[in-house]
Amino acid sequence: MKYNSTRDNSVSVASAEAIVKGLSSEGGLYIPDGIPAVSIDEIEAMAPMSYTERAQKILGLFLTDFKAGEIEDCVNKAYTKAKFGTNSIAPVYKLDKNRYVLELWHGPTCAFKDMALQILPHLLTTSVKKLGMNKEIVILVATSGDTGKAALEGFKDVEGTKIIVFYPENGVSGIQRLQMCTQEGGNVFVSAVNGNFDDAQTGVKEIFTDKAYNDALEEKGISLSSANSINWGRLVPQIVYYFSAYCDMLAAEEIKAGEQVNVCVPTGNFGNILAAYYAKRMGLPIKTLICASNANNVLTDFINTGTYDRNRDFYTTISPSMDILISSNLERLLYLLSGRDAQKVKGYMDELKATGKYTVSEDIFAAVRETFRAGYADDGKCRETIKRIESEFGYVIDPHTSVAVAVHEEYAAQTGDETKTIIASTASPFKFNGDVLTAILGSEELEDKDEFELLRLLSQRFSLTVPPSLGALEDKEVRFETVCAKSMMKAVVNEFLG
Ligand SMILES: *Cc1c(COP(=O)(O)O)cnc(C)c1O
Numbered sequence: 213m214k215y216n217s218t219r220d221n222s223v224s225v226a227s228a229e230a231i232v233k234g235l236s237s238e239g240g241l242y243i244p245d246g247i248p249a250v251s252i253d254e255i256e257a258m259a260p261m262s263y264t265e266r267a268q269k270i271l272g273l274f275l276t277d278f279k280a281g282e283i284e285d286c287v288n289k290a291y292t293k294a295k296f297g298t299n300s301i302a303p304v305y306k307l308d309k310n311r312y313v314l315e316l317w318h319g320p321t322c323a324f325k326d327m328a329l330q331i332l333p334h335l336l337t338t339s340v341k342k343l344g345m346n347k348e349i350v351i352l353v354a355t356s357g358d359t360g361k362a363a364l365e366g367f368k369d370v371e372g373t374k375i376i377v378f379y380p381e382n383g384v385s386g387i388q389r390l391q392m393c394t395q396e397g398g399n400v401f402v403s404a405v406n407g408n409f410d411d412a413q414t415g416v417k418e419i420f421t422d423k424a425y426n427d428a429l430e431e432k433g434i435s436l437s438s439a440n441s442i443n444w445g446r447l448v449p450q451i452v453y454y455f456s457a458y459c460d461m462l463a464a465e466e467i468k469a470g471e472q473v474n475v476c477v478p479t480g481n482f483g484n485i486l487a488a489y490y491a492k493r494m495g496l497p498i499k500t501l502i503c504a505s506n507a508n509n510v511l512t513d514f515i516n517t518g519t520y521d522r523n524r525d526f527y528t529t530i531s532p533s534m535d536i537l538i539s540s541n542l543e544r545l546l547y548l549l550s551g552r553d554a555q556k557v558k559g560y561m562d563e564l565k566a567t568g569k570y571t572v573s574e575d576i577f578a579a580v581r582e583t584f585r586a587g588y589a590d591d592g593k594c595r596e597t598i599k600r601i602e603s604e605f606g607y608v609i610d611p612h613t614s615v616a617v618a619v620h621e622e623y624a625a626q627t628g629d630e631t632k633t634i635i636a637s638t639a640s641p642f643k644f645n646g647d648v649l650t651a652i653l654g655s656e657e658l659e660d661k662d663e664f665e666l667l668r669l670l671s672q673r674f675s676l677t678v679p680p681s682l683g684a685l686e687d688k689e690v691r692f693e694t695v696c697a698k699s700m701m702k703a704v705v706n707e708f709l710g
Contacts (some may be wrong), residue, residue, distance in 0.1 A: 215242040215444065219558040226277040228339035231445035235440055239561070240554070242444045244546050247250060248273035249610045250455070250495045258455065259313035259462040263301035264291050266459060267452045273494075273574040274448050275335075281337050283431035286443070290331035290449075295320050297680070302327065302453040304460045307605055312466070312473075313613070314457045322679050323392065323490050324484065325362035327453060328446040335445045335537040336437070347435040350709065351375040352419060354412040357384045358533050358639075363439040368397030375403045375439075375458045376708055380410045381695055385530070386663045387643065387682065394473070401620035401708040402692040405701065415701040434709065441481050442540045446696075450487035451494070455477045457634050458459065458496055467632060474633040476623075477501035478616040479511055480534040482541035491543065492583065499631055504619035505588040506531045511539055515586035520560075530647040531611040533638070536563075546572065549579040568664035581699040585627075589618035595651035597621075602652050606675050610644045610650075613637040642682050645670050 215230040217223035219240030225233075230242035250273070252661065258266050268280070277285060280675040282577065291301045296318045299460060305313040319326025338348060349372060353363050359376040367375040380393060381404040392402045403411040419425065420437070426436060439446070451497045461467045475498055477485040485503055492498040505512050507527040514520040522537040529535055543557060550556045556573070572580070594611050597618040602608050616635050623629065641648045645666040649658055654675070661669065664686045671678045696704050 214245045216245050218543050219554050221554045227275045228342045231339045234443045238600050240443050247493045252470045259459040266456050270452045275458050279404040286334035289334050304457050313635050313637045315637050317640040319350045320365045320681050322643045324638040325358050327363040328449045329366035331449045332445045333367045337351045337372050349373045349437050351439050353377045355379050356409040356418040357388045364395045374399045380409045380412050383409050390685045393690045393692045403694040403696050403704050406697050412697045415698050417600035442481050451490045451551040454488050472497045472499040473629045474500045476616045477506045478612045480536040481540040486541045499583050502623050503586040504616040506534045506615050507590045508535050509588035509630045510537050512586040512588045515584050519571040531615050549576045585617035587622050589615045593618050596649040608641045610639040610641045612639050
């Protein structure tokens with residue numbers, strides 16, 4: 213299998229190169245030149261397997277330039293009980309007769325980014341070796357919260373790599389700051405930037421595009437890279453857990469082999485739901501994909517009208533990881549639905565850049581409607597849903613998951629569709645303890661409580677165990693206290709690299 217660019221079909225590289233480069237040079241996204249098929253018999257055969265065995269099988273279909281032993285090694289390093297607290301890695305929780313919550317947050321940072329970022333460093337270092345590059349990879353990340361910590365945990369002490377994360381000084385939650393400033397590992401560095409997320413992001417982009425600087429680093433055997441969500445090495449591990457959830461439901465006799473299910477995903481950059489779409493195209497019996505957004509409902513409008521229009525107000529919500537107006541991975545869907553028409557995709561992306569909007573052709577829109585439905589939930593709806601799900605089922609969900617539950621409820625009520633549905637749960641409620649507790653208990657009980665008191669309150673009131681990685685933050689040493697001006701970010705990188 214080779215990888216083309218969504219903007220140029222003449223690009224054709226092996227998966228190792230797609231993973232190391234991340235983005236194709238003309239700005240397109242790498243995409244496999246085919247979609248491997250998995251039969252119902254093969255899916256049934258995966259039902260008794262462990263998560264790591266299922267992962268080897270699915271990854272092997274896409275990373276055809278990797279040896280089976282190389283994939284096995286990457287998978288076994290990434291998905292361990294020690295890191296995920298459970299052998300099932302991504303367990304399925306049955307809420308009621310047709311709702312199944314796929315818990316993707318049992319990893320070290322309590323959010324679903326771990327599912328990809330625990331394995332990406334191993335895929336990347338293996339790829340570098342395969343290409344005979346013999347370079348040290350230095351990962352630079354600007355983060356608004358979840359990605360930075362997940363990348364730090366993923367790359368921590370991975371041989372042949374270093375990682376530097378910049379976060380906006382006043383732009384992350386208390387827990388998120390503590391998670392990053394206490395980061396362990398001999399190859400990590402964290403710095404706050406005096407500014408907002410855009411400042412941090414712009415600073416990192418300037419370093420990436422400074423050719424003279426990158427050339428000088430290359431001479432020293434250092435290659436800069438990003439752990440960006442458009443990297444194929446982040447997308448492909450996400451296909452695995454949809455197969456795994458279906459297999460778990462088969463093994464528990466919740467469904468019969470071949471029975472169709474729906475999937476509902478709280479969406480930001482369109483990565484997670486695109487992985488579900490791939491699973492469907494490969495043969496996993498998925499009927500409808502329901503795309504759930506918060507008040508930043510640019511994808512809801514796109515799926516309902518065929519017009520993508522980012523010219524709208526940006527809202528800061530209680531599901532911040534979905535506060536996005538440009539969903540980069542949608543480009544891969546357009547490529548697939550246009551019959552791999554790279555020129556057409558390039559045209560849409562040029563229009564998006566120039567005017568902030570584009571309207572897809574009738575045939576692409578029809579193809580979108582064949583599989584996708586969409587809805588959104590604002591913060592009020594999201595809080596109300598957290599409270600109601602807790603009181604009905606004694607099950608506590610985080611705000612991102614709540615958006616998906618709310619959108620699915622509205623879909624089911626409008627369509628009468630009672631198909632069993634996998635709802636992707638993307639963060640532990642402990643990671644968003646303040647908003648979750650406010651939704652259920654109201655704000656009065658929370659007054660004057662610090663982050664750790666909130667963790668304990670959530671734990672005691674609902675008989676839940678505080679995730680060890682969050683509880684341990686209270687006693688951890690703060691290792692990183694640097695705050696730099698935006699203009700000093702390159703100097704920070706230089707100092708760390710010596
Ligand atoms: C990143 C993230 C999302 C959005 O996922 P996409 O793949 O960008 O659509 C949803 N929820 C949480 C908690 C996240 O961290």
